[in-house]
Amino acid sequence: MKSLAELAAIRDKMKDKVAIRDSESGTRIVVGMATCGIAAGARPVLAAFVEEVANAGLNDAITVTQTGCIGICQYEPVVEVFEAGKEKVTYVKMTPDKAKRVFAEHIQKGNIVTEYTMGN
Amino acid sequence: MKELSLNILDVTENSVSAGAKNILISLIEDEKGILTLTIKDNGCGMTPEVVKSVIDPFYTTRTTRKVGLGIPLLKLAAEQTGGSINIESEVGTGTTVTATFDTKSIDFTPIGDMTSTLVTLIMGAPDIDFEYIHQKPGVEVTLSTLQLREVLGDVSLGMPEVLEWIREYLTEQYNNFGGTN
Numbered sequence: 561m562k563s564l565a566e567l568a569a570i571r572d573k574m575k576d577k578v579a580i581r582d583s584e585s586g587t588r589i590v591v592g593m594a595t596c597g598i599a600a601g602a603r604p605v606l607a608a609f610v611e612e613v614a615n616a617g618l619n620d621a622i623t624v625t626q627t628g629c630i631g632i633c634q635y636e637p638v639v640e641v642f643e644a645g646k647e648k649v650t651y652v653k654m655t656p657d658k659a660k661r662v663f664a665e666h667i668q669k670g671n672i673v674t675e676y677t678m679g680n
Numbered sequence: 681m682k683e684l685s686l687n688i689l690d691v692t693e694n695s696v697s698a699g700a701k702n703i704l705i706s707l708i709e710d711e712k713g714i715l716t717l718t719i720k721d722n723g724c725g726m727t728p729e730v731v732k733s734v735i736d737p738f739y740t741t742r743t744t745r746k747v748g749l750g751i752p753l754l755k756l757a758a759e760q761t762g763g764s765i766n767i768e769s770e771v772g773t774g775t776t777v778t779a780t781f782d783t784k785s786i787d788f789t790p791i792g793d794m795t796s797t798l799v800t801l802i803m804g805a806p807d808i809d810f811e812y813i814h815q816k817p818g819v820e821v822t823l824s825t826l827q828l829r830e831v832l833g834d835v836s837l838g839m840p841e842v843l844e845w846i847r848e849y850l851t852e853q854y855n856n857f858g859g860t861n
Contacts, residue, residue, distance in 0.1 A: 561852060562845065562848050562849040562852055564827075564828075564831050566845065567828060567831045567832065567842070567845055568831050570835075570839075570841050570842060570845055571831060571832050571833060571835045573841070574835045574839055574841060574842070575834070575835060593689075593693070593800070593804065594690075594693070595690050595749050595750050595753070598681070598686050598689055598690045599681055599686065599690075599753075603686065603689065603793075603796055603797070603800055604796070606800060606803075607796060607799075607800075610803075610840060610843070613840065614840050614841075614844065619839075619840045619841070624803075624840075625804075626800070626803070626804040628693075
């Protein structure tokens with residue numbers, strides 16, 4: 561059974577890290593979570609990115625966040641990747657499997673998965 | 681929406697946008713299989729005119745477009761089982777959305793993955809206090825972020841490690857709950 565003592569241990573481990581994560585220099589993965597995104601399957605896409613980042617031990621370097629309707633509902637689930645000093649990349653019609661591939665190829669190796677981006 | 685938990689995620693986002701500090705989500709199933717969903721917030725609230733219009737699919741608070749489907753989709757999910765939806769709201773006090781469902785109806789949308797809905801909500805709004813209860817005869821799942829916050833102190837509920845703990849905490853409770861329809 562999960563206990564609050566376990567949560568307290570997480571707190572003690574996290575305390576020192578707070579300052580590092582506040583920096584804006586890292587990569588941001590933003591998932592559209594309005595009605596359109598949710599209905600199209602954004603929740604598992606968001607969860608897939610969170611899981612990949614955690615599994616790779618990159619919680620300090622990469623933040624996964626949510627946003628509202630981006631205005632291209634027919635392309636949902638939509639994911640935007642912001643990297644410092646680079647142009648925003650917009651991925652469309654995402655699935656958890658596509659999220660895993662974007663994480664492995666784009667986020668980790670720097671190769672944009674163009675077949676999932678807008679205009680393809 | 682394929683799962684009721686997705687409607688709940690969507691409609692609760694309205695409470696987040698309304699600037700709520702506290703949000704209660706409760707799912708109560710009785711012996712007769714009637715499920716009552718309540719989403720109660722202390723956000724900015726709505727005037728009676730706005731309450732009437734949110735039921736209309738062509739109403740939204742968004743300024744980019746003039747269509748909002750969150751409440752109409754929840755209304756549809758409730759009414760197709762023979763249930764109903766009710767919205768009570770007061771400007772400056774908050775809003776309570778209540779919906780009832782007959783879980784025995786063939787058109788009842790399964791509740792689905794409430795754990796993911798709650799983790800997603802807390803991740804998106806880690807400063808809001810969420811109170812969650814899902815009850816059916818003899819068994820319940822609960823979560824109070826206020827209680828977790830007391831343990832966490834300055835550490836945000838939005839930290840990936842904390843969210844993972846919350847996911848496991850809820851998953852364990854749901855394992856003892858005996859499935860969610």
